[in-house]
Amino acid sequence: AQSVTQLDSHVSVSEGTPVLLRCNYSSSYSPSLFWYVQHPNKGLQLLLKYTSAATLVKGINGFEAEFKKSETSFHLTKPSAHMSDAAEYFCVVSDGWPGGSYIPTFGRGTSLIVHP
């Protein structure tokens, strides 16, 4: 069975400071992991994904995440926050081969607040 826990429901940063959004997962198989972003009244957009290639994954808008199997973590980071980064962020896990479900499981989301 797969599950994902986003450790913070809200994260508040000042513009120009680093961003860290934390995600822990549980998976019985080699997982695929994703981060999605949702701006107000919009659908979700893929930021980045890990699918058993490089453990450090770079995404759009300067975001990146590192897959750490020993810690079962997939934290999202950005060196310098911008006002436009204010949004809801979702961590998603999907069990991989050979016997996992391909149905993604979503975390409850982390709201990123960026102060001027």
Next chain:
Amino acid sequence: DVKVTQSSRYLVKRTGEKVFLECVQDMDHENMFWYRQDPGLGLRLIYFSYDVKMKEKGDIPEGYSVSREKKERFSLILESASTNQTSMYLCASSTPRKGFSTGELFFGEGSRLTVL
């Protein structure tokens, strides 16, 4: 670009009414999903479909049904709307899992349903 289109962005219905939410994707994706999004609960899977006329229940199917008569279209039906079905509904599509990799989800912009 992949496009997932949800027919209505905002709907207001009365208790007991039948409600249809339509979703169309233009990338020939096999998988389609309906999620419900509520504050603090993340996205919860209602139903998904991996092929035409095929459907499987997700985590919260009660009070909902779906229809997939054509590959590009996946409809969510509320047979008798209730106030606790007031929510944001998100449709998504994806390619099937291939080997170690799970296809990413592509989302529509959502349909915000209010049941009075």
